[in-house]
Amino acid sequence: MLTTRVPDRYGRFGPFGGRYIPETLMPAVEELTQAYHQVRRDPEFQRELNALLKDYVGRPTPLRRADRMSQALGFDVFLKREDLNHTGAHKINNTIGQVLLARRMGKTRIIAETGAGQHGVATATAAALFGLKAEIYMGAEDVKRQALNVYRMKLLGAEVHPVESGTQTLKDATNEAIRDWVTNVRTTFYVIGSVVGPHPYPMMVRDFQSVIGREARSQILKLTGELPTHIVACVGGGSNSMGIFYPFREDPVALVGVEAAGEGLETGRHAASIQVAERGILHGSLSYLLQDEDGQIKPAHSISAGLDYPGVGPEHAYLHYTGRATYVAVTDRQALAAFHQLSQWEGIIPALESAHAVAWVIEAADQLRRDRARVVINLSGRGDKDVDQVFHMEQGGAQ
Amino acid sequence: MTTNNSLHDAFRAARDEGRAALIPYVTAGYPSLSRLPGLVAALTEAGADVIEIGIPFSDPLADGPVLQRAATEALANGTRVAQILEMVRDLTPKAPPMVFLTYINPVFRYGIERFSQDAYDAGMAGLIIPDLPWAEGQDFRLAAEASGLALIPLVAPTSTDSHLHSIRTAKGFVYGVSVTGVTGMRAAVDSGVRTLVERVRRVVPLPVAVGFGIANAQQAHEVARYADGVIVGSALVRTIMEDPSHAEERAYAFVKELKSGVNQLGSKA
Ligand SMILES: Cc1ncc(COP(=O)(O)O)c(C=O)c1O
Numbered sequence: 001m002l003t004t005r006v007p008d009r010y011g012r013f014g015p016f017g018g019r020y021i022p023e024t025l026m027p028a029v030e031e032l033t034q035a036y037h038q039v040r041r042d043p044e045f046q047r048e049l050n051a052l053l054k055d056y057v058g059r060p061t062p063l064r065r066a067d068r069m070s071q072a073l074g075f076d077v078f079l080k081r082e083d084l085n086h087t088g089a090h091k092i093n094n095t096i097g098q099v100l101l102a103r104r105m106g107k108t109r110i111i112a113e114t115g116a117g118q119h120g121v122a123t124a125t126a127a128a129l130f131g132l133k134a135e136i137y138m139g140a141e142d143v144k145r146q147a148l149n150v151y152r153m154k155l156l157g158a159e160v161h162p163v164e165s166g167t168q169t170l171k172d173a174t175n176e177a178i179r180d181w182v183t184n185v186r187t188t189f190y191v192i193g194s195v196v197g198p199h200p201y202p203m204m205v206r207d208f209q210s211v212i213g214r215e216a217r218s219q220i221l222k223l224t225g226e227l228p229t230h231i232v233a234c235v236g237g238g239s240n241s242m243g244i245f246y247p248f249r250e251d252p253v254a255l256v257g258v259e260a261a262g263e264g265l266e267t268g269r270h271a272a273s274i275q276v277a278e279r280g281i282l283h284g285s286l287s288y289l290l291q292d293e294d295g296q297i298k299p300a301h302s303i304s305a306g307l308d309y310p311g312v313g314p315e316h317a318y319l320h321y322t323g324r325a326t327y328v329a330v331t332d333r334q335a336l337a338a339f340h341q342l343s344q345w346e347g348i349i350p351a352l353e354s355a356h357a358v359a360w361v362i363e364a365a366d367q368l369r370r371d372r373a374r375v376v377i378n379l380s381g382r383g384d385k386d387v388d389q390v391f392h393m394e395q396g397g398a399q
Numbered sequence: 400m401t402t403n404n405s406l407h408d409a410f411r412a413a414r415d416e417g418r419a420a421l422i423p424y425v426t427a428g429y430p431s432l433s434r435l436p437g438l439v440a441a442l443t444e445a446g447a448d449v450i451e452i453g454i455p456f457s458d459p460l461a462d463g464p465v466l467q468r469a470a471t472e473a474l475a476n477g478t479r480v481a482q483i484l485e486m487v488r489d490l491t492p493k494a495p496p497m498v499f500l501t502y503i504n505p506v507f508r509y510g511i512e513r514f515s516q517d518a519y520d521a522g523m524a525g526l527i528i529p530d531l532p533w534a535e536g537q538d539f540r541l542a543a544e545a546s547g548l549a550l551i552p553l554v555a556p557t558s559t560d561s562h563l564h565s566i567r568t569a570k571g572f573v574y575g576v577s578v579t580g581v582t583g584m585r586a587a588v589d590s591g592v593r594t595l596v597e598r599v600r601r602v603v604p605l606p607v608a609v610g611f612g613i614a615n616a617q618q619a620h621e622v623a624r625y626a627d628g629v630i631v632g633s634a635l636v637r638t639i640m641e642d643p644s645h646a647e648e649r650a651y652a653f654v655k656e657l658k659s660g661v662n663q664l665g666s667k668a
Pocket of ligand 1: 089090091115116117118119193194195234235236237238239240241305306307351353354380381382
């Protein structure tokens with residue numbers, strides 16, 4: 001299979017990626033790029049990172065056949081259990097790496113944006129581990145939707161800044177984090193939570209999350225003696241999916257990214273930027289973006305706060321553009337059904353984000369059965385954080 | 400290429416009068432697009448040397464609260480890029496040189512070639528894009544300059560010497576960002592600005608205008624002592640916000656006051 005290494009040294013993945021940020025930040029991202037290239041080759045850094053992933057995060061996470069689900073659907077389904085990580089999602093793979101790097105660079109102050117609060121919690125956790133102060137920007141709407149995660153961040157010693165501007169969700173929290181970064185750039189390290197942002201973030205976050213795919217690849221080979229036919233993961237910004245896709249990129253394996261179709265693609269109320277595939281530039285890189293004819297950003301909609309983002313990482317845009325990965329979308333309703341279904345089949349309550357990946361496998365079951373598929377689902381997080389929301393939704397009917 | 404010269408001429412005229420150029424900013428569509436002609440007339444009459452017209456964007460990440468609010472309201476009342484381009488066409492003949500300030504995505508979406516051509520045809524002289532750094536923006540720069548529009552380079556207190564060298568061949572003027580931060584009023588002018596202006600002067604043969612944070616005539620006066628231009632955005636828009644129904648009068652009075660600030664220079668260094 002012909003593959004060129006991406007990104008190039010300008011941070012471009014084909015036509016996507018790059019660095020679209022205020023001039024003030026350019027020296028900082030350049031410094032970060034240098035520092036990252038250094039630690040990438042530094043055995044001492046890698047040792048420290050791996051030790052933390054093992055003894056603090058709890059890696060490797062298991063990969064196991066989901067027996068009752070496999071039986072019900074008529075083909076093999078394996079779950080990669082990122083929900084078993086410390087703090088309950090894959091997000092911590094990345095925050096440990098970035099905070100370790102921040103410390104190397106002598107940055108004393110950590111900031112982050114968060115949607116569902118998972119990345120905020122993971123950042124607050126990593127900061128606490130190293131005795132650093134974390135300040136987390138979170139849309140005021142999400143602060144309401146995810147009150148428990150706000151409290152968790154505070155317990156961990158972080159300060160949470162509710163963001164009242166715009167749609168008061170993840171994109172606005174990201175705007176505000178960038179405003180903070182531009183203001184305090186000399187002392188502050190911005191821990192971005194997905195494979196988005198200016199170069200080197202999409203590459204760096206991909207690398208930190210690739211531990212998922214490296215483990216999964218050797219686990220499935222050991223377990224079954226062969227590669228899977230499909231890898232399926234949900235796509236918000238795209239970090240858990242990129243993390244599991246990347247080590248399989250040169251294998252004959254279908255890579256399927258599942259976006260949030262919200263109330264349905266036809267309603268316009270969704271978060272499926274790759275389904276729409278309109279190019280645009282936001283938060284530092286060129287990718288696919290939900291926008292109107294004037295290039296104004298359209299608010300995203302999803303039942304899951306972690307997928308509620310109008311953009312997607314530039315490398316996913318590239319994988320769509322080259323055809324190496326396939327992107328599909330499932331609705332809120334389908335995700336919610338899968339949330340219940342997996343809980344009952346396997347005794348595992350998935351995060352609503354991860355339930356999107358499960359839902360697609362259920363939707364596509366007939367075809368997958370005919371193809372004798374062996375599917376690996378990346379279960380990016382656990383559903384504890386969503387139980388309260390789903391409970392109220394189902395009690396109250398509407399939300 | 401005449402429009403580029405218009406910026407050059409505006410700075411030269413100010414310099415010949417022994418003062419800095421005054422560059423006020425307003426957001427198109429705030430308080431409403433129909434007020435833009437009146438606002439531009441007021442700024443012109445009050446003595447603006449160059450006028451910046453903001454094209455509102457939904458996610459203005461280089462802006463502080465005042466300009467965020469102006470953009471949000473402008474979009475909420477239906478302001479469209481094409482309407483702004485159409486409207487400035489009638490304003491440019493009667494105004495000092497005008498430049499657009501907007502974010503990269505509206506320009507990218509419109510198409511940089513088409514945008515540059517339409518802006519140039521409407522009589523605009525330049526384009527400022529705060530989230531397009533010079534190193535990333537070379538294609539945009541070529542497209543803009545091919546139409547006769549100057550892509551204005553920005554420099555910040557954090558800018559490296561190599562960045563300053565890379566903008567030597569830019570057109571129009573250099574936009575000096577006075578602080579690490581976003582737009583908005585500050586209690587005092589950062590003491591590092593002067594150093595920044597001097598660093599730019601040593602390598603770039605263009606006028607340097609300073610913006611971000613200049614709040615009043617006193618601060619404008621202070622900056623005018625060493626910079627070639629003084630850019631005032633948030634403070635002006637906030638003045639308008641205090642009484643939008645009298646936007647034109649408020650803008651006129653405030654810019655007049657700023658103008659006296661840049662005028663009373665005594666001897667220019
Ligand atoms: C459990 C979980 N999965 C997925 C996501 C989506 O992010 P990404 O696409 O970067 O993996 C989130 C984001 O908060 C999350 O918490």
